[in-house]
Amino acid sequence: MTVEENFVYGHVMDALSGDLYHNKLDVLREYLQNSYDAIKEYVFSSDNEDIQLKRMNTSKIDIKIDSNSIYIFDNAIGMNLQILNEYRKIGFSRKTKGTYAGWRGIGKAAGLAVAEMVYVNTSNGEGKGYQLVFKAKELRDAILNAKKTGINLPLDGLIKNCSDIKEFDEVVGNHYTMVELHNITGDSKELLDANKVIAYLSLIAPLHFNPNFEYANEIEEQLYFYVEDYLPMNLFVNGEQVYKPYLHEWVGESETAKIKPPKTKEIYDNENNLIAFCWFCMNSGKGQITEKMKIANSFVHVKGLYLRVHNIRIGDEQLTRKYLWYASPERSFYALGEIHVLDDKVDPTSGRNDFVDNHARYQFIHKCAPIVADINYLAQEHSNKLRSKAVINKKAIEINEIATKVENKAIPKNLVSEYIYRTQDVKHEAEKRKKATSEKAVQNKADNIIKKANIVLNKLETSLREPTVPENKVYKDILDEIKLTDEAKLVYENIINVLKNYFVNDPNILEEILIRIDNALTDAFSS
Amino acid sequence: MIRIFKDNPNKQIIREIDKEYIIKEYQHHSKKLRYFGLPSEGFYDILQWNSYINEIVAVERGSKSEPTSRQSLLMCNAFQYGFHNRLLLLRGDINDIILNDKDDNDCKIPYPFELVNLDYGGSILYEDRIRTRAIKKLIQMQKPCDFLLLITSNVREFDEKELLDTQDRIKKDLSLNKKLESEFTAYINWVNENKTIHRQIIHLNYLLKYDAEIETYDIECLPPIYYTGDTNSKLIHYISKFRYQKNVSTKVQSVQSFLDLLSLQIYEIKDNKLKTLKSFKDFQKI
Numbered sequence: 135m136t137v138e139e140n141f142v143y144g145h146v147m148d149a150l151s152g153d154l155y156h157n158k159l160d161v162l163r164e165y166l167q168n169s170y171d172a173i174k175e176y177v178f179s180s181d182n183e184d185i186q187l188k189r190m191n192t193s194k195i196d197i198k199i200d201s202n203s204i205y206i207f208d209n210a211i212g213m214n215l216q217i218l219n220e221y222r223k224i225g226f227s228r229k230t231k232g233t234y235a236g237w238r239g240i241g242k243a244a245g246l247a248v249a250e251m252v253y254v255n256t257s258n259g260e261g262k263g264y265q266l267v268f269k270a271k272e273l274r275d276a277i278l279n280a281k282k283t284g285i286n287l288p289l290d291g292l293i294k295n296c297s298d299i300k301e302f303d304e305v306v307g308n309h310y311t312m313v314e315l316h317n318i319t320g321d322s323k324e325l326l327d328a329n330k331v332i333a334y335l336s337l338i339a340p341l342h343f344n345p346n347f348e349y350a351n352e353i354e355e356q357l358y359f360y361v362e363d364y365l366p367m368n369l370f371v372n373g374e375q376v377y378k379p380y381l382h383e384w385v386g387e388s389e390t391a392k393i394k395p396p397k398t399k400e401i402y403d404n405e406n407n408l409i410a411f412c413w414f415c416m417n418s419g420k421g422q423i424t425e426k427m428k429i430a431n432s433f434v435h436v437k438g439l440y441l442r443v444h445n446i447r448i449g450d451e452q453l454t455r456k457y458l459w460y461a462s463p464e465r466s467f468y469a470l471g472e473i474h475v476l477d478d479k480v481d482p483t484s485g486r487n488d489f490v491d492n493h494a495r496y497q498f499i500h501k502c503a504p505i506v507a508d509i510n511y512l513a514q515e516h517s518n519k520l521r522s523k524a525v526i527n528k529k530a531i532e533i534n535e536i537a538t539k540v541e542n543k544a545i546p547k548n549l550v551s552e553y554i555y556r557t558q559d560v561k562h563e564a565e566k567r568k569k570a571t572s573e574k575a576v577q578n579k580a581d582n583i584i585k586k587a588n589i590v591l592n593k594l595e596t597s598l599r600e601p602t603v604p605e606n607k608v609y610k611d612i613l614d615e616i617k618l619t620d621e622a623k624l625v626y627e628n629i630i631n632v633l634k635n636y637f638v639n640d641p642n643i644l645e646e647i648l649i650r651i652d653n654a655l656t657d658a659f660s661s
Numbered sequence: 662m663i664r665i666f667k668d669n670p671n672k673q674i675i676r677e678i679d680k681e682y683i684i685k686e687y688q689h690h691s692k693k694l695r696y697f698g699l700p701s702e703g704f705y706d707i708l709q710w711n712s713y714i715n716e717i718v719a720v721e722r723g724s725k726s727e728p729t730s731r732q733s734l735l736m737c738n739a740f741q742y743g744f745h746n747r748l749l750l751l752r753g754d755i756n757d758i759i760l761n762d763k764d765d766n767d768c769k770i771p772y773p774f775e776l777v778n779l780d781y782g783g784s785i786l787y788e789d790r791i792r793t794r795a796i797k798k799l800i801q802m803q804k805p806c807d808f809l810l811l812i813t814s815n816v817r818e819f820d821e822k823e824l825l826d827t828q829d830r831i832k833k834d835l836s837l838n839k840k841l842e843s844e845f846t847a848y849i850n851w852v853n854e855n856k857t858i859h860r861q862i863i864h865l866n867y868l869l870k871y872d873a874e875i876e877t878y879d880i881e882c883l884p885p886i887y888y889t890g891d892t893n894s895k896l897i898h899y900i901s902k903f904r905y906q907k908n909v910s911t912k913v914q915s916v917q918s919f920l921d922l923l924s925l926q927i928y929e930i931k932d933n934k935l936k937t938l939k940s941f942k943d944f945q946k947i
Contacts, residue, residue: 198736198745202766207740253733267730300730312737316729317766373746 155244155485158322159334162197163486164244165206165313166369167446169195170340172210172311174365179211194368197335199328204249204315212258212309215299218266221254222297224289246270248325250317256310263304269296271317332371332430336379340445342366344377349396353413356398360411361474364445379427379436380470382415386425387433392418393470399508401501403477409498412505414439414471416512420520422467437467439505441489443475448482448489457499458506466506468513473502519576522567526579529560529567533586536560540593547597547639554594561587612652616659668705671888671930675898676709678886678935679811682900683776686809687713690775697770698778698811699755702731704738706778717748718771720755720764728752728765755779756795762802773806780813782894785865786820793823793865797872804876805905812865812899816858816887827864828853831919841920848923858887858897859927859940866922869901874913879904881917887938888930 155161173193177186198205213221224243245252245268252268273296280287318325325331335341343350343366357364369376383392393415401410417423426433438451439458454473455466479494489495536557539545545553561584568580618626630648637644687694693715700706700719707717723731732752739745751758753765763769777799785792796812828849835842852860866882873880883900890896906913927938 196740196745198740200750201768203736205736205740205745207737207745209741251729253730255734255737265730265734267727302734308741310737310741312733312740314733314736316733370746 155247156487157334158248158324159331160485161244161248161315161322161325162204162206162331162335163338163446164242166195166335166339168242168313169206169208169210169311170365170367170444170446172208172212173367174363176211176309177365178363190365191368194370197331197369197371199326199331199372202317202326204318204325205312206315207310207312209310212311213254213256213264214258214260215262215264215301218254218256218264218299221266222268222293222299224293245313245315246273248319248322249315250319251314253312253314253316255312255314257304257308259307259309261304261306263302263308265300265302267298267300272296328372329430329432332374332376333432333434335369335371335376336429337434337440338447339369339376340365340367340442341369341376341378343380347377347380348382349415350380353396353398356413357411357474360400360408361445361476364474366445374430379429379434380415381427384425384427386427389425391423391425391427393423394418396471397508397512399505401473401498401505403497403501407477409477409480409501410473410475412439412471412473412502414469414505414509416469416509416516421517422464423470424467436470439466439469439471439473441473441475443480443482445474446486448475449487453488458502462510465510465513468516469509473505519571519573522571522576523573525563526567526576526583529563529583530579533557533560533583533590537586537590540590540597543597545594545597550594550598554591554598557587557590557594561591612655616655668701668703669891670933672701672705672890673709674930674933674935675813675886675888676706679706679898679900680710680713682809682883682902683710683713686775686807686902689807694775694809695773696776696778697774698776699780700735700778701780702735702738704742704744706780707744708742710776714776715747717744718751718774719748720751720753720758722754723752756791759795759799759802760791770802773803773808775806775808776811777803777808778811780811781815783815784817785812785814786823786861790820790823793868796869800869800872800876800878800903803903804878805907807905808903810869810899810901810903812901813896814861814865814899816861816895816897824860824864827867828860831863831867835919844920845923858895858938862897862899862925862927863922865899866901866925867919869899870915870917870919870922873901873903874915877906877909877911877913879906879913879915881915882922882925884926884928886928886930886935 173195177189177193180186180189192209194209196205196207198207221242247270250271252266252270254266254268255263256266257263273292276287276292276296315325343354354366383390385391394417396413396415399412399414400408401412403409423437427436435451439454440451441448441453451467455463459466475498477494477498479492480498481490481492481494482488483490489498536553539553564580564583564587568577568584571577571580613623613626630651633644633647637647683694694713695716695718696707696710696714697718698720700717707714719735721732721735723729729752732750736745736748736750739748739750749768749771751764751768751770758764758770779796781792792814831845832842832849835845848863849860851857852863862885866885869882870880881902881904883902885900886898888896888898924940927940928935929938930936
C-alpha cells in the first residue's frame, strides 16, 4: 500500500516570493528576465540571419504602470497551454543553465508577494490564447492563516486552489506574453513609481546603450563579438525607451563629469576559454567618479565595474570592489564599465546580488586580476599626469613672480641666495615633471619654466657679484686728510669694515654713516 | 473559454457610418479626439477610428465572478495594437464610474472628451434608471466641450414604466402646443400599440435633448440605426452631436426641434445594407 505524501509546504512560498527580494523592484527583474529569455528564444529560433535581425529589431518589452497595476508585455515567442501550466510549477523550468538568464523556475513566483492578483496572458501565435490567473492574496492569506493556527498546508493544493488557466481564441500569428501584477500591496508601492522603475531598470536590464553615448557603438561592437548571444533589449516604460545609464559626459549633482574612451580586456581560463569580457572607461577628471547620473528624476551611481551574466546585472558596484580589489579599493571607482561573465559555472545567487561560492567563482576572481592591474595602472598614470599638470601650473606662477621681482630689482641682496635656491628648485621640478609626463602641453609649459628659470638664475648670480658700496670713497679720503697713528688707523679700519659688513645691503645708510663719521673726524682732527 | 475574437459585420458597417461623423468632429476640433467609453473587447472601434483618436479612456467592468481577469485581457490587446501608452483603463461599472466620478480604484475620469462611445451590451431602460442618470451626469461634466455621443443599446425593455413616464413628461412639455400635443399623442399610440423600436428611440432622444439643452448644449440627434448584433441581439445605435452655447444662461432651444425628432428617419442594417425603416409618417399615410 502506498501513502501519498507531500514534501513541500506553503511556507516555502514565503521564502521564494517575498524573502528573496530585499528590494521590491527586484520583482520586476524576474519578469523582465523571463521576457528577455523568451525574446532570445524567439530571435535565435531561426537560423536565417535576416530573420534574426528583423526579430531583434522588432522585439520589445513594454512595461506600463498605472495607478495600481504593472503590466509587463513582450512580443516574443509566447507559451502554449502546456508551458503555461508549467508556469504554476514552482522550481520547475525547461530552461537550460548557460543558455538562459533564468533557469531555476522560481522567479515567476516573485509577483505573488507584491500583488493581489497575478495574470499571465499569452499566445504562441497558433490561434489560441491562455490566461493564467493567480490569486496571490488568497494564497498569502491562506498561508498566513495556517501559520496562526499551526497548520502546514501542502504547496501543491494551495497552488491548485488559488490558480486557474482559461483559454480564448486568438488571432493566428499573434504571439506575446503579458504579465499583470494587479493591485500592488501597500508595502510594495515603489513598484508603481515609474521614475524609480526606469532608474532601476536602466542599471540592471540587458539594454541598448544610450544613442547619445559617444562610445556606445564601439563598445557594442565588441560585445557582439565577444559575448555569445549578446542581445540588447528594446525596453519601454510608459512609452519611454530605457537605456543603460552611460554617457561620455554628464551633468551630475554638483559638476559635469567626463570619461575617457573605452578600453577592453578579455579574460581566459587555464584552458584558454574566454570566461569574461570587460570594457571600462577611466574618469577624465580627478580621482574617483563621484558624480551620479540623473535618470528619470533620480540620481544613480554609475561608478565602478558592474558584473553581468547574460547582460543582466549581478550585485552592485561594491561587488567588484569587494572581490577584485585587494589593495587600493578606492581605485575601483576611478573607472566605470562592465564585466560580462561568460563562464556558466560562475552562478549568480537566486537573489542575483552575488555569486554562488564555488571553485569557478574563485578562479574567475583570480583571473580578473589583469583588469584590476590595468585600472590601477591607468589610475596611477592619470594621477601622475594630473599631478604634473597641477605642479607645473604652480611652478609657472612661482617663476613668473620671481622673474618680476628680479626685473624690478626688488630682491634684497641678502635674499638673493635664497631666491637662487628657489629658482633652482622650480627648474628642477619642471625638468622632473617634463620627464614624467607624455602630455605635450605640460612638456611645453615645463620647457618655458626651465627657460625662464635659467634667465632668472643668470640675473640673480650676476647681481650677487655686483659691488654694493662704492669702494675707497669715504674712509680713504679721511685717512689722507687726518694723521692717525698706526694703531688708530687699525681701529678705524676695523670699525669701518664692521659697518660695511653690517650694512652690506643698505649702501645708502652706510654711506650716510660714513659721511657723518668723516665729518666728525675732520672737525675733530683738523682743528 | 473566456473570449471570442469575432467581429460582427453589422457592427463594422455601423463603425464606418460613425467614422464619417468622427471625421467631421475631428475637423470641428482641428485636433485628434479624446475618447471615453466602452470599447469593444478587440478594440475594433479604436482600430477603425485610430487616425482621429488620441487619448483613450476605456471602461471595463469585467465579469462578476472575477472582474479583473477581463480587464487584464483588454490591456493585453492594447499592448498588441500599440494603444497601451494612450490608454487609461478605468475599472468598474461605467454608470457607477460616471455617477461617482471615479472608478473602483479611485481613479478619476479626466473630462472632457470629444468622442464618447457608450456601447452598452444591454438596455438603457434599467429599473433603477442608472444609465439615463449616468448619461445626464456625463453631459453635465462634459461642459463646455463640444462632442459626439455614440450610444448602442439593446432593445430589450426592462422598465416599461420608465418609457411611459417619459411619454407623460413629453406630453406635459407639449401641453401648451395643442397641435404638437395631439401629434405626439397619435405617435405614442402608434408606438405603444405596435411596440416598435420607435418608442425607445423617442424616449432616449427626448432625454438626451432635454438634458443637453438644460446644460446649454445645442443637440442634433442623427438618424438611429437598428441592427442585429452577436447572439442575435437586437440593437439600436444612436449618434448625437453636442454643441455648447456659451452665451446662453438658460435652457437652449436646439435647431433640431422636437417635431424633427418625431420625424427622424430610422435605418436598419439588413443583408449588409442600410435600409430605411417605416416611420410614423409612413404609417399615417397608410
